[in-house]
Amino acid sequence: MTKKRLSEDVSDASRRTFLKMGGLAATGATLGGAAAAGFVLGRDPDANVGWGRTEAGADMFINREPFQVEIAPSLKPVGDVIRADWGDFLFNRAGAIAHAIKGGWDPALGWQNFPDSRVRAYYAQYPDRWQEMLQSFTAHKIHDDNKEQQRDRFALAWAYDASWHKGLMTSNFPPKPDTPPEQDDFKWVKREPVEFKSPAHASKLIKQMANKYGMTHVGIAKLDPAFVFKGMMRGTKEWGDEIPAHWKNVIVFGVPMNWDPMYAAVGYSSSKEAYFRASNAAGLMSAFLGELGYAARPQHPPVDYELILPPIAIQAGLGENARNGILMTPEVGPNIRLAALITDLDLEADKPVDLKMSHFCEDCKICADACPSGSITKADKMDTVERGFRKWDFNQDSCWRFWNQGPSEGAKGCRVCIAVCPYTRKNNWIHALVKNLEPRDPTSITRTTLLAMQHNFFYYPDAENYHADWSGGNFAGYHEPPEWLRSENYLKVDKTWDYDGNWEAF
Numbered sequence: 487m488t489k490k491r492l493s494e495d496v497s498d499a500s501r502r503t504f505l506k507m508g509g510l511a512a513t514g515a516t517l518g519g520a521a522a523a524g525f526v527l528g529r530d531p532d533a534n535v536g537w538g539r540t541e542a543g544a545d546m547f548i549n550r551e552p553f554q555v556e557i558a559p560s561l562k563p564v565g566d567v568i569r570a571d572w573g574d575f576l577f578n579r580a581g582a583i584a585h586a587i588k589g590g591w592d593p594a595l596g597w598q599n600f601p602d603s604r605v606r607a608y609y610a611q612y613p614d615r616w617q618e619m620l621q622s623f624t625a626h627k628i629h630d631d632n633k634e635q636q637r638d639r640f641a642l643a644w645a646y647d648a649s650w651h652k653g654l655m656t657s658n659f660p661p662k663p664d665t666p667p668e669q670d671d672f673k674w675v676k677r678e679p680v681e682f683k684s685p686a687h688a689s690k691l692i693k694q695m696a697n698k699y700g701m702t703h704v705g706i707a708k709l710d711p712a713f714v715f716k717g718m719m720r721g722t723k724e725w726g727d728e729i730p731a732h733w734k735n736v737i738v739f740g741v742p743m744n745w746d747p748m749y750a751a752v753g754y755s756s757s758k759e760a761y762f763r764a765s766n767a768a769g770l771m772s773a774f775l776g777e778l779g780y781a782a783r784p785q786h787p788p789v790d791y792e793l794i795l796p797p798i799a800i801q802a803g804l805g806e807n808a809r810n811g812i813l814m815t816p817e818v819g820p821n822i823r824l825a826a827l828i829t830d831l832d833l834e835a836d837k838p839v840d841l842k843m844s845h846f847c848e849d850c851k852i853c854a855d856a857c858p859s860g861s862i863t864k865a866d867k868m869d870t871v872e873r874g875f876r877k878w879d880f881n882q883d884s885c886w887r888f889w890n891q892g893p894s895e896g897a898k899g900c901r902v903c904i905a906v907c908p909y910t911r912k913n914n915w916i917h918a919l920v921k922n923l924e925p926r927d928p929t930s931i932t933r934t935t936l937l938a939m940q941h942n943f944f945y946y947p948d949a950e951n952y953h954a955d956w957s958g959g960n961f962a963g964y965h966e967p968p969e970w971l972r973s974e975n976y977l978k979v980d981k982t983w984d985y986d987g988n989w990e991a992f
């Protein structure tokens with residue numbers, strides 16, 4: 487469960503107040519009339535971090551209890567459950583292919599002749615994606631050839647991204663495992679485990695600690711083998727299907743990306759600051775547990791995983807499966823970057839929730855329309871089955887192709903689907919209200935009203951406009967960049983560009 491600061495009194499009062507508004511039929515007019523004030527509150531930077539109360543006194547964390555279920559809707563198996571393999575992890579594939587090409591392997595030979603059978607296994611399943619992956623290398627080369635032309639415009643965004651990148655890539659914290667899990671997961675353990683009063687006490691404490699280490703969301707799930715990669719174990723050369731006996735529970739947590747750069751995706755956004763914070767929290771929490779005598783194996787961005795985190799976060803009640811292929815929380819939408827710890831500590835697990843967010847995705851499709859690479863399905867219902875679970879079809883490889891062409895120096899990123907999502911909104915009372923109402927609404931009035939507001943109050947650049955100018959776009963963003971990332975405000979540069987996107991604070 488997420489951290490809850492909402493007292494029962496506040497929660498009940500909010501509900502009573504709302505019910506007095508005259509029922510669901512009044513929702514549209516009420517929300518419409520309140521929108522302007524809501525957006526103003528949403529501008530306040532202090533209301534943007536995902537923590538606690540809004541200025542209006544409401545709490546942005548939803549009481550999940552009424553929505554708890556035994557199995558999350560998207561995690562009900564519809565076929566044989568198959569564990570993910572090494573080659574299913576995008577960064578493994580991309581790295582192996584880049585390495586092979588660098589070593590002289592000719593991509594014209596096709597995936598059928600790729601030297602690593604794990605990569606072949608993936609493209610045997612998704613042969614159409616092979617070309618997308620190859621194009622990602624071309625896209626990156628074109629980016630490298632052109633990026634200097636845009637340095638004045640993006641100088642501050644590049645510096646911001648680079649600062650987090652360097653922090654993330656050079657700190658070696660949490661330390662990378664260099665021994666087998668039976669040894670490495672216990673590296674901070676110096677004594678016999680200190681006994682907790684109960685698993686519930688242990689859960690309560692560890693959630694508080696996640697918050698203290700800077701995470702907004704935290705939940706706990708029993709380790710489910712379905713979401714453990716096969717053939718991947720850091721610190722060992724060879725590893726098969728085995729799951730270490732001490733891997734009992736997963737503490738999964740996350741934090742939003744800084745809102746204003748994220749909204750200005752593509753060019754001004756960076757995943758790495760939330761990656762850095764989540765990774766650090768994973769390291770700090772593993773040391774904390776070790777000091778108490780318990781094993782802890784951090785799972786963290788950008789590539790240090792043995793687990794697939796989004797379904798585990800769904801099991802732990804943090805949110806649901808979104809159309810754009812990632813976790814969507816009720817509080818911050820898909821604007822959340824995750825990390826986790828696997829531990830042998832006995833914990834009380836959270837329950838998954840059914841907040842009807844998947845139903846919202848059926849009607850919405852805003853991310854699919856905005857996606858500059860066409861990677862997100864526009865189907866009316868979840869349209870594929872992956873490893874035994876129904877989900878929205880999502881093309882990782884074409885998304886990755888687009889990630890390689892952005893204007894930032896590292897050229898890694900997009901996040902447009904996160905920025906445009908109606909659930910991705912700053913912490914303001916109107917969104918707190920809607921997020922509480924939508925899952926209780928047996929009609930579709932709330933959803934229809936919210937979507938109408940979304941379409942009418944916001945401007946959506948055409949999907950092509952998000953591309954770099956060297957790829958036919960104009961570096962559009964869902965929002966214009968915040969003032970602190972506009973080079974012309976602080977640097978001696980000639981402003982030769984116009985911005986394309988919603989006004990920055992809207």
Ligand code: SF4
Pocket residue numbers: 810856857858859860861862884885886888889900901902903904
């Ligand atoms: S990150 Fe960008 S390219 Fe990838 S799915 Fe989202 S909108 Fe599409």
Ligand code: SF4
Pocket residue numbers: 808809810814846847848850851852853854903906907908909
């Ligand atoms: S933009 Fe709409 S369809 Fe896409 S994830 Fe968000 S709610 Fe779902």
